[in-house]
Amino acid sequence: MDRLFDVNLSAAPHWTDGQEWAECNPAQQLENIYKREFSGSSDEDPEYRVDPGDNFFIGSHPDNVRDWTPRTLPWNFNVDKGRDGNPLSFYFGLQVGERDIDTNLDNHSPWIQKVSGDFIVLSVNYHRFFGIKAKDSDPFIKLASDNRGGEVHGALLSNAGLIDTQGYAMFDWILRKLTFINTIFKVLDIPIGSSNVSTQDFDISGTGDIGMVIRAGHTDMEVIGGTITNDNHEFSENETLLYGLEIEQGAKAIVREVHTVGFSGNGFKFGCEVDVKGLHSTRDGAGIEFAEISTARDCMVSWTRQLSGDSFAYYFHKDGELNNCGCNLDEVGGLGVVVIGPNATVNINGGDYRAHLPLPFLSAQGACTVVLNNVTVNGILYNERIELLEGESWRGEKATVTMDSLPVYANKTLYLPYMHIPQLNDAIAVQGAERPFQSVITLPSGARVLPTVNGSVRYMPAEAWLHLDPGETAIDYFRYSTETLIYMHQFTIHPSPEVGAKVVQPDSFSGSGWSENGGVLYANGTFSRKYYSNGTSNPLTANYNFEENEVYQISIKLVDRLSGSVIPKIGSELGQYSHTIEGTEVWLIRAPANATQVQITASGYKGNVQNIYVRKLLRTETPAVPTLEGVVNGSNVDLSWRINPVRRLRDDFTADVHIQNQELAQNAQDGYRSGNADRSYLFENVWVQNRRNGVNLRGAISLEIDGMTFTGGYTGQYDTWQVAVVGDLYGPFIENQQLCNITADLYLDSNYGDYTSQFGNSDIIVINSSNWDEDSFLYSAHIYNLDGKNGSDSVTDLKKRTEMTYSRLEGACKITRTHKHGCVTLANNEYVQGYGTREVFSVSDSAAYFEIWNCTVDGVRCVTVPQMNNQKKDSNYFYEGRGLLGGNRSSIEVLKTYPTLDNLNRAVMTDMEFQMKSSGGSSWYGLNLPNIGLPGVVGCFKRTFSLSSGTYQIRCRCLNGALTGAWSNTISITV
Numbered sequence: 003m004d005r006l007f008d009v010n011l012s013a014a015p016h017w018t019d020g021q022e023w024a025e026c027n028p029a030q031q032l033e034n035i036y037k038r039e040f041s042g043s044s045d046e047d048p049e050y051r052v053d054p055g056d057n058f059f060i061g062s063h064p065d066n067v068r069d070w071t072p073r074t075l076p077w078n079f080n081v082d083k084g085r086d087g088n089p090l091s092f093y094f095g096l097q098v099g100e101r102d103i104d105t106n107l108d109n110h111s112p113w114i115q116k117v118s119g120d121f122i123v124l125s126v127n128y129h130r131f132f133g134i135k136a137k138d139s140d141p142f143i144k145l146a147s148d149n150r151g152g153e154v155h156g157a158l159l160s161n162a163g164l165i166d167t168q169g170y171a172m173f174d175w176i177l178r179k180l181t182f183i184n185t186i187f188k189v190l191d192i193p194i195g196s197s198n199v200s201t202q203d204f205d206i207s208g209t210g211d212i213g214m215v216i217r218a219g220h221t222d223m224e225v226i227g228g229t230i231t232n233d234n235h236e237f238s239e240n241e242t243l244l245y246g247l248e249i250e251q252g253a254k255a256i257v258r259e260v261h262t263v264g265f266s267g268n269g270f271k272f273g274c275e276v277d278v279k280g281l282h283s284t285r286d287g288a289g290i291e292f293a294e295i296s297t298a299r300d301c302m303v304s305w306t307r308q309l310s311g312d313s314f315a316y317y318f319h320k321d322g323e324l325n326n327c328g329c330n331l332d333e334v335g336g337l338g339v340v341v342i343g344p345n346a347t348v349n350i351n352g353g354d355y356r357a358h359l360p361l362p363f364l365s366a367q368g369a370c371t372v373v374l375n376n377v378t379v380n381g382i383l384y385n386e387r388i389e390l391l392e393g394e395s396w397r398g399e400k401a402t403v404t405m406d407s408l409p410v411y412a413n414k415t416l417y418l419p420y421m422h423i424p425q426l427n428d429a430i431a432v433q434g435a436e437r438p439f440q441s442v443i444t445l446p447s448g449a450r451v452l453p454t455v456n457g458s459v460r461y462m463p464a465e466a467w468l469h470l471d472p473g474e475t476a477i478d479y480f481r482y483s484t485e486t487l488i489y490m491h492q493f494t495i496h497p498s499p500e501v502g503a504k505v506v507q508p509d510s511f512s513g514s515g516w517s518e519n520g521g522v523l524y525a526n527g528t529f530s531r532k533y534y535s536n537g538t539s540n541p542l543t544a545n546y547n548f549e550e551n552e553v554y555q556i557s558i559k560l561v562d563r564l565s566g567s568v569i570p571k572i573g574s575e576l577g578q579y580s581h582t583i584e585g586t587e588v589w590l591i592r593a594p595a596n597a598t599q600v601q602i603t604a605s606g607y608k609g610n611v612q613n614i615y616v617r618k619l620l621r622t623e624t625p626a627v628p629t630l631e632g633v634v635n636g637s638n639v640d641l642s643w644r645i646n647p648v649r650r651l652r653d654d655f656t657a658d659v660h661i662q663n664q665e666l667a668q669n670a671q672d673g674y675r676s677g678n679a680d681r682s683y684l685f686e687n688v689w690v691q692n693r694r695n696g697v698n699l700r701g702a703i704s705l706e707i708d709g710m711t712f713t714g715g716y717t718g719q720y721d722t723w724q725v726a727v728v729g730d731l732y733g734p735f736i737e738n739q740q741l742c743n744i745t746a747d748l749y750l751d752s753n754y755g756d757y758t759s760q761f762g763n764s765d766i767i768v769i770n771s772s773n774w775d776e777d778s779f780l781y782s783a784h785i786y787n788l789d790g791k792n793g794s795d796s797v798t799d800l801k802k803r804t805e806m807t808y809s810r811l812e813g814a815c816k817i818t819r820t821h822k823h824g825c826v827t828l829a830n831n832e833y834v835q836g837y838g839t840r841e842v843f844s845v846s847d848s849a850a851y852f853e854i855w856n857c858t859v860d861g862v863r864c865v866t867v868p869q870m871n872n873q874k875k876d877s878n879y880f881y882e883g884r885g886l887l888g889g890n891r892s893s894i895e896v897l898k899t900y901p902t903l904d905n906l907n908r909a910v911m912t913d914m915e916f917q918m919k920s921s922g923g924s925s926w927y928g929l930n931l932p933n934i935g936l937p938g939v940v941g942c943f944k945r946t947f948s949l950s951s952g953t954y955q956i957r958c959r960c961l962n963g964a965l966t967g968a969w970s971n972t973i974s975i976t977v
Contacts, residue, residue: 084128105133243267344368573597621963701734752838
């Protein structure tokens with residue numbers, strides 16, 4: 003039976019089945035009539051009037067076409083009368099004759115408009131829809147269960163969705179002649195486990211994430227004949243790669259004659275075996291990627307636009323075949339025209355490929371083979387078999403390969419010397435990046451390189467090599483190109499020297515409520531298993547006989563976390579903090595007696611846990627011995643102490659100028675100023691008051707400060723520029739600097755980014771160096787136990803390699819800055835934002851990297867770059883809503899394994915212990931001060947706490963792993 007509905011009719015004149023337009027029903031009553039029952043039908047087992055094969059026509063008269071909005075929503079289609087071969091059908095369009103309908107989308111027919119919320123909720127099989135026209139509406143169909151035999155034939159959707167599957171699988175569906183315009187929805191998201199869905203003849207345009215995706219576990223999928231055009235991929239706003247057509251892991255799929263345009267990611271990304279023909283990718287971030295064995299015919303990739311990662315025309319992770327395909331690429335960056343995965347063999351038969359020098363034609367991600375049969379590359383015909391090793395590339399001949407002589411360690415960025423790679427100075431692309439000297443480039447390993455125009459790179463291991471054990475090495479590489487040649491530069495990666503081998507393998511954990519969920523097998527044989535929990539509070543456990551009092555490093559990565567937290571535990575000793583965000587966190591835990599288990603305790607954790615690495619921290623040096631002081635302020639006790647760093651500059655340089663135990667007051671502006679660049683300087687226990695500069699040297703062989711107090715308050719000539727310690731801005735520069743035990747407060751407000759204000763360019767410490775020659779590569783600076791406050795621009799302004807440890811920095815617009823050839827390793831530091839602080843960590847150039855270990859900002863531990871950027875300031879700050887980071891955020895790395903520090907700013911200790919007793923008492927008790935235990939002392943060597951009235955003795959000592967140092971001097975205080 004055909005039942006007819008008029009979109010303009012408000013009420014039927016009488017009860018009717020509506021089999022002709024003259025006596026049809028209102029469209030608003032469609033659901034009621036769809037569900038009509040025979041009289042006497044029971045509520046428990048209703049007998050519906052609808053039969054298999056029935057049709058529903060919804061239309062308007064051609065002379066009365068008006069857009070309409072369904073008001074009686076949702077329409078719950080739950081009558082199970084559709085059958086294979088006899089579905090229930092719904093036709094939308096124009097009324098024709100007495101009882102027919104025209105669903106041609108080209109007609110001037112009514113639109114469904116402004117549907118908010120659910121429209122058709124489909125919970126039964128074999129329903130099909132024709133001639134859908136909808137605009138400015140939520141999805142037309144919403145699935146309420148797995149669904150079979152659905153069909154859509156002809157749909158025109160303007161700023162409207164078609165199907166919200168809610169994750170329910172689709173079986174034996176047909177989708178034909180679909181047009182999406184002005185869309186902002188992902189046009190099709192076919193759920194996990196779907197089968198036999200045929201999508202053909204589509205034309206899609208819009209902005210954002212509008213592509214098509216077929217989720218994992220699929221079978222018998224085909225996508226044929228269509229175009230997906232992204233008018234604005236919005237990468238600049240969200241930095242998310244969007245794909246045109248993505249098919250996840252599953253059975254073999256067929257894709258024919260599909261064109262994608264303008265996506266930030268791949269035009270096509272195939273996680274399953276595919277047989278493809280006639281695919282075209284134009285102006286996408288990358289072309290066509292094949293994760294499984296696949297064959298492609300008559301495909302073309304044109305003008306890829308690398309936005310993030312590596313672009314390519316074709317990428318085969320496994321064996322594959324290209325037949326009569328081609329490309330037209332005008333960029334010189336990118337990974338290559340054809341990229342090949344490890345152990346893959348790719349046959350390229352025929353085809354015409356055009357690409358500008360120096361983009362490689364072949365790029366190997368592992369040892370692989372490529373066979374060229376009558377392949378034309380830039381007008382030259384090739385017939386040859388090419389064997390490539392990992393990282394090698396080919397364009398008529400293999401690229402030159404150089405192994406770097408300097409080792410890389412998994413826990414520290416390698417800073418290559420000036421002109422160490424001479425050809426790099428002329429590079430026009432590095433690893434595909436076309437702006438190499440303004441880019442941070444992520445390598446396939448996950449490590450990053452930060453190139454400079456001075457023939458140098460910084461190689462940042464990040465988390466790529468945490469799996470390496472002592473005695474193991476790995477090779478990493480990057481590719482760079484001049485105008486005519488391609489080069490490959492390799493590094494040998496060594497494990498961190500600070501930790502031992504994994505004492506528990508990352509695939510040896512188990513626990514109730516946890517399931518194994520795949521993982522990563524590394525080349526060294528480490529299998530980093532992924533464990534999944536759906537909200538458990540039970541622990542993951544592994545067995546090991548831990549050595550009492552030794553310190554163990556445990557790192558854990560959370561993947562796809564939805565809720566809950568984890569904390570590691572050795573025996574009875576729990577980690578110091580919980581981990582609740584996506585990414586890796588690291589702990590140092592001292593093993594108690596008789597500990598035979600390590601646990602990853604959970605609290606309602608839902609998500610995956612991976613990369614569980616448990617290692618012993620290697621500490622063999624006798625701990626340092628502190629010197630302790632204390633001052634009473636009312637009921638408060640202000641403690642301070644000094645711990646000598648391992649090495650002093652005075653050990654290497656004899657001071658030509660040695661000033662100690664006095665105020666520096668050379669003139670009205672300077673505490674001390676000198677222009678003798680060929681001298682070495684040593685200042686011990688000096689102080690400066692109301693001067694524009696504390697120590698201002700126009701060059702020096704070495705500068706060591708061991709104890710300095712700088713008190714600001716200067717006004718007068720040149721008061722825009724105030725600084726406690728500075729070397730000349732334009733040279734000669736201070737070559738070697740060790741700045742220890744400095745307390746400085748300029749008493750200035752933030753400059754709020756205005757350098758023209760009265761005090762607009764004032765800092766506590768400025769490390770100057772050349773921006774264009776070798777000076778900044780040869781020398782370094784070392785800041786240790788700094789208590790610095792209230793510069794106007796920054797607290798530390800760094801233009802050469804610097805390490806800063808055990809320091810507290812407060813206030814200023816940009817608390818720590820790096821420039822050009824500057825970079826900094828920050829370990830065990832505390833940061834406190836002021837009212838006018840814009841950012842804490844400010845990177846002025848892509849190569850001016852930050853490494854951060856065990857630091858806090860406003861009491862919150864620095865864990866990941868996204869977490870720091872999301873730590874927003876509230877209305878108590880001028881820069882409300884801003885996070886901790888400025889620009890160049892990919893130049894910042896939060897370390898996930900114990901750092902190797904220079905001896906000029908390293909103390910021999912992992913943590914500290916304080917004790918006190920009342921005068922005359924015989925027993926010492928632990929004094930619980932903040933941030934002195936594991937994973938390390940945070941902030942400068944000062945603590946304030948309160949005591950009740952009385953006389954007390956206080957002492958402290960350093961611990962270094964399992965080693966215990968001697969007690970400091972004992973001080974006596976009276977409150």
